[in-house]
Amino acid sequence: MRLGITMFMTDRTVQAHDLAREAEARGFASLYVPEHTHIPVSRETPPPTGVDTLPEEYGRMPDPLVALAAAAAVTGRIVLGTGVCLPAQRDPIVTAKAVATLERLAPGRFRLGVGYGWNVEEAADHGVPWKRRRAMTREHVLAMRELWTAEQASFKGEFVDFAACWSWPKPTARIPVLVGGAAGPTLFAHIAEYGDGWIPIGGAGIREALPALRAACAAAGRAMVPVVPFGTLPTARKLDYYASLGIEEVVLRVPPGTRDEVLPVLDGYARAFL
Template identity: 65%
Template sequence: MRLGITMFATDRTVAAHELAVAAEERGFSSLYLPEHTHIPVSRRTSAPASPEASGTGEGRLKGTSGDATLPEEYARTLDPLVALAAAAAVTSTITLGTGILLPAQREPLVTAKAVATLQHLARGRFTLGMGFGWNKEEAADHGVVWSARRDQAREHVLAMRALWRDEVAVFTGEHVSFEPSWAWPKADVPVLLGGAAGPKLFDAIAEYGDGWLPIGGAGIREAQPRLRLACEKAGRDPSTLSIIPFGTLPTPAKLEYYASLGIEEVVLRVQGGTREEVLPLLDSYRKYLTSA
């Protein structure tokens, strides 16, 4: 079983390209970086009850509404595509991914070009992990209607796939449309959907995804039959989809459990910090590489 890592890369942590080199040198299979363009200070939306944040010692943000706080790393997050492009230039084998990118909040023509360029520079090593978001104020600032965010994300991904695939790409939808157009480079980009198990997510994976990133990794055994059924209904072969537990804090028992489910890769959560703080943690995780 392969083991990757994910960390909130910020302007105060070890540089993403240095982290990628260190992870590759130690035998980790992947590096995933999250995305938040900004965090409105209102804090009307509470943080998700998930291990998305690594809980660094950078402090917490307290907004102008209520007592909700948030780890400061959310507001300091680097753009993942830019950071991963830097990582691509100094690595050769490690998979580089977003975990997760928010396509509903991104203009798809520009994002498709950025992703295709990154895939070109990375020589096919990029994976697009995506999700639908949790911060209503952040989405609203991008013009996203919260109730429509899943539909908007879907159209943006389908439009980007057309641009990556077709010599002359065209797309007509409710949220994005463009006339027949040329756009290079072309790219084969795996798309993994993050989120909790449920019919909406599994239907989306079956329609336009290549796999599932269950955040934290809980509930996979119970969810596998439902994901298989969604794929079969959509005419997809379930065996072609990846399930990659994401943001996991490792233990030998947990990794053995995932292996018993046929899981082939797990992405481990790394607490953000300086180079001096993070590299010893990577070294401590190396023992799981020999047992995975």
């Protein structure tokens, strides 16, 4: 089983290029970084973690694609991914070019983890109609796939509409799109249509959800996609359980911190689980 890591990176923590280099040196397979463009000060949406006050790292995140570009420049093996990017809040034409440019820096090593978002106020500042954010995410990903693959790309939908155009660079390989979210028919239908994997946060309920995901993929004429439990606090028993489900990659949670605080955590995970 491959083990990756994820961390809520900020301007005060160890940076992506340093963390990626150290993770690669210890044998970790992947590094994923999250995205929030900003956090509105005045908001009503409760924190997704169930705490009363949202941790400050949510409002201090760097841009994930810029951070991962720096990581790509100093590594040669580790997979680099977003965990997760919020496509509904991004212009798909600009993001497609940024992603393709990043993948060219790390050929075959980039994974685009996407999600629908949880912060109503943040999405509103981007003009995202909250009840349509899943449909908007779908269109933005499909439009980016068109830009990555077609010599003359075009797209016409409810949220994205552009005539035939040229857009380079193209990625060197297909960019896997991993879709994050809680198990359910809408999520699994989206994964079956345009995704290349499911990244459940925390991992609870995966065994019970696998038949529904497998059925959604079969209905779309596809083989079962990979499942990558995300943000896991590891124990040997938990990793053995995931392995028994046929899971091949698990992304471990690293608490946000400085280099001196984070490297001992990486060393402990490496000794115990790699």
